[in-house]
Amino acid sequence: MKRTSSRVYKITQEGAFAVLAKAKDAEAKGKNVIHMEIGEPDFDTPENIKRAAMEALAKGATHYTPTPGILGLREAIAEKVSAELGVSVNWKNVLVTLGCKEAIFASIMSIVDDGDEVIYPNPGYPAYESVTACSGGKPVPLRLSESNEFRMTPEEVNELVTSKTKAIIINSPHNPCGSVLKKEDVKGIVEIAEDRYAFVISDEIYYPILFDGLRHYSPLSFAKKDNVILVDGFSKRYAMTGWRLGYAVVPSDLVEPVTKLLNNMTSCPSQFVQYAGIEALRGPQDSVRRMVKAYEERRNAVMEELKKIEGVTYLKPQGAFYTFVNVQKILSRVGMNSEQLVARLIEDYGVAVLHGSSMGKYGEGFIRISFANSVENLVEGISRLGKAFSSMLR
Ligand SMILES: Cc1ncc(COP(=O)(O)O)c(C=O)c1O
Incomplete structure (x- = not known):
């Protein structure tokens, strides 16, 4: 008799937690990593x-x-x-x-x-x-x-x-x-x-x-x-x-x-x-308004930085704090899937994003960038992505 139920095999876990663990692992080995993988506000509770x-x-x-x-x-x-x-x-x-x-x-x-x-x-x-x-x-x-x-x-x-x-x-x-x-x-x-x-x-x-x-x-x-x-x-x-x-x-x-x-x-x-x-x-809602405003500023900064990257396409997000970037061209050049690309980005370029396939089969070919980080870190993170992709396309 099987020790576990067949129902439990149908359950999947959120990929972001696994990517975070991978990024933390790299940090423990001395690598500097910019985090753009996690779907969690970086703000403290009001x-x-x-x-x-x-x-x-x-x-x-x-x-x-x-x-x-x-x-x-x-x-x-x-x-x-x-x-x-x-x-x-x-x-x-x-x-x-x-x-x-x-x-x-x-x-x-x-x-x-x-x-x-x-x-x-x-x-x-x-x-x-x-x-x-x-x-x-x-x-x-x-x-x-x-x-x-x-x-x-x-x-x-x-x-x-x-x-x-x-x-x-x-x-x-x-x-x-x-x-x-x-x-x-x-x-x-x-x-x-x-x-x-x-x-x-x-x-x-x-x-x-x-x-x-x-x-x-x-x-x-x-x-x-x-x-x-x-x-x-x-x-x-x-x-x-x-x-x-x-x-x-x-x-x-x-x-x-x-x-x-x-x-x-x-x-x-x-x-x-x-x-x-x-x-x-x-209670007062001003902290909510402040956070929303900050996410919008970060969204704008991310859009500006992404413009500088070759080989990717994306849409301007209208809400939440993510952008979903099409990296199919990069993937076909390096012969990897999005999960493999994410591992390479952490290990070789010090930048963590989420592989699109962790959000379902039609997410393959994409990466998710989360704005739950400061503008300064987001700019640095996207510049690291830019360096990675241009060397992969060369
Ligand atoms: C679309 C969506 N729904 C639900 C949740 C779960 O949120 P909670 O922390 O309230 O369980 C998340 C968390 O990332 C989410 O992205």
């Missing part, structure tokens, strides 16, 4: 949020809470989502989770049966494919490419929809491409899902990191039927990755099944962290 956690700890907030979270936080999330998206969310539909990742896991697990199909963006966040496969479903990749500006369109979704489609996952602003869905795209995708009695799972973790004055559109604002699951969290917007705090806003009939799953996985998020979450949402 002071008011940290203080709220410490005060909650001092008052003894060290206990279990109800599985879906404390009432104050569920109310604060419902209020914030309602105000930002122009909808009316009831706190009873808000389930607090350990990061957006747990919200993704519990949402997919609660709706996908064996053989159900889930359409998802590829390249895209690896958990969509991994969790769908693990829950017995069939992941159906929708290929994002430069030609569709790395955006899913209703026409493309229509081509993939079948009677077995259970959910369509969207992610805007998008990791790893930095693309942002247009109003008519979001609306069109919601209409297709409603026609098919399928869910839309909308991963909005990078909202409000948007550039050039762009607006964010959520399927919740357009849904006429109760078929939207919104997943989001505090990691990116408030630079709170290590706190592990996120949430799902689910249709009423999913509250009980998703809560049961969360109860079996983690019982509840940490009590004092939930109090910090209330302060994050209700």
Whole structure:
């Protein structure tokens, strides 16, 4: 008898963590490495949020809470989502989770049966494919490419929809491409899902990191039927990755099944962290604006530097903090895949980026550059990429 389940083989891990380990290894051997691989804000969590956690700890907030979270936080999330998206969310539909990742896991697990199909963006966040496969479903990749500006369109979704489609996952602003869905795209995708009695799972973790004055559109604002699951969290917007705090806003009939799953996985998020979450949402938002502005400045600096590099193509990202760079020409010249190229870049040139294939099969041929570093380091990192690529093309 096999010692491990067949389900566990269907799970994949995020590649960024492996690349970070490789870069740290090179640093331990004395190599100077510029980090552009990690999808984690380099900013510290704002002071008011940290203080709220410490005060909650001092008052003894060290206990279990109800599985879906404390009432104050569920109310604060419902209020914030309602105000930002122009909808009316009831706190009873808000389930607090350990990061957006747990919200993704519990949402997919609660709706996908064996053989159900889930359409998802590829390249895209690896958990969509991994969790769908693990829950017995069939992941159906929708290929994002430069030609569709790395955006899913209703026409493309229509081509993939079948009677077995259970959910369509969207992610805007998008990791790893930095693309942002247009109003008519979001609306069109919601209409297709409603026609098919399928869910839309909308991963909005990078909202409000948007550039050039762009607006964010959520399927919740357009849904006429109760078929939207919104997943989001505090990691990116408030630079709170290590706190592990996120949430799902689910249709009423999913509250009980998703809560049961969360109860079996983690019982509840940490009590004092939930109090910090209330302060994050209700406290001053100027630090969020500062971080978004910094990401936009970095995006602009990265665009300027990339112009100097030969043999690559890229689009200007409109949100999140990544750009996805086409390096096919370099790869075919050196006879490597993107993962091998990334290893070479760390070892020989002291620059770490993420291989596109770690974001799905259609990410092969690309690398992801993260702006979670200072302008100075980004400029140096991209100049190292430039040196590497020009010597590879010679
Ligand atoms: C698109 C996307 N969704 C979800 C997550 C998970 O975020 P969290 O830290 O809240 O679990 C990430 C993290 O990188 C992400 O890029």
